[in-house]
Amino acid sequence: MLKHGLLEGKKGIIFGALNEHSLAWAVASQCAAEGAKIVLTNAPIALRWGPLQELADSIGAPVIPADATRPEDLEFLFTESMNKLGGKIDFILHAVAMSQNLRRGRSYEDISYNYFQQTLDISALSFHKLLQTAYKLDAVAEYGSIVALSYIASQRAFQGYNDMADAKALLESIARNFGLIYGREKHVRINTVSQSPTFTTAGGSINYFERFYTIADHTSPLGNASAQDCANICVMLFSDYTRKITMQTIYHDGGFSATGIQVSSDKPWNKE
Numbered sequence: 496m497l498k499h500g501l502l503e504g505k506k507g508i509i510f511g512a513l514n515e516h517s518l519a520w521a522v523a524s525q526c527a528a529e530g531a532k533i534v535l536t537n538a539p540i541a542l543r544w545g546p547l548q549e550l551a552d553s554i555g556a557p558v559i560p561a562d563a564t565r566p567e568d569l570e571f572l573f574t575e576s577m578n579k580l581g582g583k584i585d586f587i588l589h590a591v592a593m594s595q596n597l598r599r600g601r602s603y604e605d606i607s608y609n610y611f612q613q614t615l616d617i618s619a620l621s622f623h624k625l626l627q628t629a630y631k632l633d634a635v636a637e638y639g640s641i642v643a644l645s646y647i648a649s650q651r652a653f654q655g656y657n658d659m660a661d662a663k664a665l666l667e668s669i670a671r672n673f674g675l676i677y678g679r680e681k682h683v684r685i686n687t688v689s690q691s692p693t694f695t696t697a698g699g700s701i702n703y704f705e706r707f708y709t710i711a712d713h714t715s716p717l718g719n720a721s722a723q724d725c726a727n728i729c730v731m732l733f734s735d736y737t738r739k740i741t742m743q744t745i746y747h748d749g750g751f752s753a754t755g756i757q758v759s760s761d762k763p764w765n766k767e
């Protein structure tokens with residue numbers, strides 16, 4: 496684990512650490528190693544069943560439950576976080592997603608619209624709710640940094656990713672549109688990180704996820720980015736080294752998004 500003190504003195508809120516496989520778990524651990532003080536949050540049901548308290552104990556972070564779809568929970572979360580951390584928030588990670596269509600094996604051409612609305616609410620609108628709540632409470636410090644985790648299915652068709660693809664397109668759009676307002680008025684940065692497939696609980700609910708993982712890993716010149724790699728780029732985006740990056744989707748995928756065809760003989764599809 497790298498340690499450069501990049502977040503020394505900074506205060507952050509990390510959404511979405513469910514268990515040790517979660518991207519947010521790795522991000523929270525790395526932020527703490529880099530000197531940040533953190534509040535961890537997740538939906539009340541995830542706190543009841545998941546081992547989040549173990550992470551909280553290991554990095555000395557308070558845990559504040561919040562359903563990310565409920566503005567009143569988010570208001571309580573921001574107010575309490577500022578009390579506990581002693582001032583405005585410098586960085587926030589949104590690592591929240593869920594699709595009942597994916598979980599229940601409803602394919603995109605046979606979707607339940609109730610589930611679809613839930614997918615959009617949990618995986619995308621929750622980001623707007625988080626941003627609007629923070630904005631109205633003026634809870635984020637000048638040049639604060641807010642990051643949400645996305646996936647390239649927002650831009651291209653990945654069969655099996657289902658309604659989550661639409662949620663990710665909306666998530667990235669919210670980052671741009673809110674980023675313009677928050678940047679101009681409060682100098683707050685908003686970006687999304689488009690991460691490689693990674694074995695997590697949410698990832699595991701995707702049909703043929705192993706194929707997603709393997710094909711991306713073989714296609715990317717640098718191979719897939721791991722959860723620890725994701726933690727490292729999030730730290731960079733939360734740090735003062737990226738003060739002029741905002742409203743971007745940053746592809747963190749070993750080069751997958753820019754690769755067409757590879758003819759090198761070590762790829763399985765090029766074996767003679």
Ligand SMILES: NC(=O)c1ccc[n+]([C@@H]2O[C@H](COP(=O)([O-])OP(=O)(O)OC[C@H]3O[C@@H](n4cnc5c(N)ncnc54)[C@H](O)[C@@H]3O)[C@@H](O)[C@H]2O)c1
Nearest residue numbers: 511513517518538541563591592644692693695696697698
């Ligand atoms: N794993 C991958 O391959 C991958 C790739 C790119 C992007 N992402 C994104 O990374 C983010 C984190 O997912 P992960 O892969 O670490 O899986 P994960 O299952 O560990 O995390 C998803 C989190 O969302 C939380 N959540 C669900 N509903 C919520 C609600 N109503 N309120 C608050 N929290 C809620 C869950 O409790 C869980 O902690 C997601 O946005 C996911 O789409 C994942």
